[in-house]
Structures are given as C-alpha cells and as structure tokens.
Amino acid sequence: MEKYLTSNSVCEMFHISKRTLNRWQEKTPWGVPFPAPAFGSDGGTMKRYLTTEVIAWEEKCQVSEPVKKAI
Structure with missing residues (x-):
C-alpha cells in the first residue's frame, strides 16, 4: 500500500x-x-503527496547544484 504525506507534513x-x-x-x-x-x-x-516521489525528488536535488540567478 502506498504511503502519502500531507502538504503540512512536507x-x-x-x-x-x-x-x-x-x-x-x-x-x-x-x-x-x-x-x-x-x-x-x-x-x-x-x-x-506520494512519499516515494518526495524522497526521490529530495535525492535528485541533493546531487544538483542550485541554479544561479543573474544579478
């Protein structure tokens, strides 16, 4: 069974x-x-939100560099 996170939990x-x-x-x-x-x-x-999708997103972000904004 899939586990879900509420927006408050996220x-x-x-x-x-x-x-x-x-x-x-x-x-x-x-x-x-x-x-x-x-x-x-x-x-x-x-x-x-699907817990598995949130965790996968977090893992992708940990290996990505923040996008630089133009000044």
Missing part, C-alpha cells in the same frame, strides 16, 4: 511554508520541479 519536513511548496511545484532552486500531488485539495482537504 512543509515540516523541509522547513518551508505552503506558499514555498506551491512555488516549488513550478520551479525550484535546484531546477527539479517538486512532484505533483497524488490527491488535490478538493473541498478544503489537504493535498497528499
């Missing part, structure tokens, strides 16, 4: 806000977009 795991989590789904400093939620937030429920 935010606690990475010490980020929900706004940052939403931004990460579009673009991250590492150039690897955060995985899409397995279940959306219909009717006020929290988004749920």
Whole structure:
C-alpha cells in the first residue's frame, strides 16, 4: 500500500511554508520541479503527496547544484 504525506507534513519536513511548496511545484532552486500531488485539495482537504516521489525528488536535488540567478 502506498504511503502519502500531507502538504503540512512536507512543509515540516523541509522547513518551508505552503506558499514555498506551491512555488516549488513550478520551479525550484535546484531546477527539479517538486512532484505533483497524488490527491488535490478538493473541498478544503489537504493535498497528499506520494512519499516515494518526495524522497526521490529530495535525492535528485541533493546531487544538483542550485541554479544561479543573474544579478
């Protein structure tokens, strides 16, 4: 059976806000977009992410260099 993380759990795991989590789904400093939620937030429920996808994303980011911004 698949395990899921709520958006609150993901935010606690990475010490980020929900706004940052939403931004990460579009673009991250590492150039690897955060995985899409397995279940959306219909009717006020929290988004749920597959634990395996979140861990795989974290591992990819650990080997990537942050993307440099132009000054």
